[in-house]
Amino acid sequence: MSTWMQLLFLLCAGILIWFGVKFIRNNPGQFSKENIGKSFYTTGILTLGLIAFVALLVFLLKHN
Structure with a gap:
């Protein structure tokens, strides 16, 4: 796997984690x-x- 692909995966993972944390902070009652x-x-x-x-x-x- 190329370095660019690894960086792209890391960027996507970071964005997903950021949206997940933001969602949980805005809706704590769902959990x-x-x-x-x-x-x-x-x-x-x-x-x-x-x-x-x-x-x-x-x-x-x-x-x-």
Whole structure:
């Protein structure tokens, strides 16, 4: 990888970190314990639904 590409990646990473810190400072309530708990619950339900859907598709493929 060239030096210019490495510098470009470092610049992009720095910009993303700066925007992330700025976002967190402006919205500290989004990372409260309650909101993170709700997000994990929703993600868990969606994951279980996706697993069930894939299992159903595999079952249908094996029995056709």
